[in-house]
Amino acid sequence: MEQRRDIFQAIADPTRREILTTLVDQPKNLNALADQFSISRQGVSLHVKVLEECDIISISKEGRERYCHIKPEKLLEIIEWLEPFKQLWRDRFDQLDDLLKNIK
Amino acid sequence: MSKTTFTENLEDNQLIAVREFNAPIEKVWKAWSDPDIMCQWWAPQPYICKIDHMDFREGGYWIYNMIGPEGDEHRGRMDFVKMKELEMFEAEDYFCDENGEKAGDIPPMQLEVTFEASGGTTTITSTTTFASPEAFKQMAEMGAAEGWELAMNQLEELLK
Numbered sequence: 001m002e003q004r005r006d007i008f009q010a011i012a013d014p015t016r017r018e019i020l021t022t023l024v025d026q027p028k029n030l031n032a033l034a035d036q037f038s039i040s041r042q043g044v045s046l047h048v049k050v051l052e053e054c055d056i057i058s059i060s061k062e063g064r065e066r067y068c069h070i071k072p073e074k075l076l077e078i079i080e081w082l083e084p085f086k087q088l089w090r091d092r093f094d095q096l097d098d099l100l101k102n103i104k
Numbered sequence: 105m106s107k108t109t110f111t112e113n114l115e116d117n118q119l120i121a122v123r124e125f126n127a128p129i130e131k132v133w134k135a136w137s138d139p140d141i142m143c144q145w146w147a148p149q150p151y152i153c154k155i156d157h158m159d160f161r162e163g164g165y166w167i168y169n170m171i172g173p174e175g176d177e178h179r180g181r182m183d184f185v186k187m188k189e190l191e192m193f194e195a196e197d198y199f200c201d202e203n204g205e206k207a208g209d210i211p212p213m214q215l216e217v218t219f220e221a222s223g224g225t226t227t228i229t230s231t232t233t234f235a236s237p238e239a240f241k242q243m244a245e246m247g248a249a250e251g252w253e254l255a256m257n258q259l260e261e262l263l264k
């Protein structure tokens with residue numbers, strides 16, 4: 001079965017979300033990243049691979065180290081998904097605000 | 105005019121909306137607890153809202169019906185799981201049929217609304233928690249005021 005790789009798959013897993021949170025602060029090499037998590041190094045590598053396939057991080061080689069960088073524009077995609085839902089609450093609260101002015 | 109501000113908490117699939125209203129807390133609370141007032145502001149235009157059932161208390165539930173310009177009906181239900189008068193309530197929010205049974209494939213959302221009074225104004229904080237990033241995305245797609253009708257048609261297809 002062909003697996004869908006998109007941003008929502010990237011953030012579906014709690015460990016991957018944690019990895020992303022860590023990478024928002026600064027790029028990290030794989031070893032440093034693995035040290036931060038209680039799961040195995042292999043496990044972390046697998047998650048990193050999924051994140052790379054989802055195109056939310058990139059991996060660059062510097063000497064013998066491999067560094068993981070987040071792609072902020074991809075994170076922004078999620079924020080944009082939320083826009084319609086925000087609009088719903090904006091509309092509601094605007095209507096409520098008008099109503100509160102008119103009722104005694 | 106006061107504006108609604110938002111915080112996204114992606115780790116917990118949460119969207120938090122905060123708005124200050126120039127009205128005392130009793131009046132703001134009444135706008136939620138009184139179905140006649142509630143239905144005047146809950147539905148995004150051009151939809152109108154009708155209340156099928158409203159029992160605004162802990163353990164009670166609310167069934168609302170959003171009716172589109174073409175007479176199309178879309179019901180939602182909120183189960184009030186926790187409530188402190190003039191302070192907060194927590195509810196489970198989901199699509200339902202006319203009997204109040206869960207409908208569609210979108211998992212319920214958790215809604216927490218808090219009310220805070222300060223010198224004659226009231227601040228409402230609404231926190232929506234989605235079941236998963238996918239549910240988050242589905243709702244984001246559906247919740248659009250602009251895309252509302254389209255989303256509702258899709259929902260209709262799903263419910264067939």
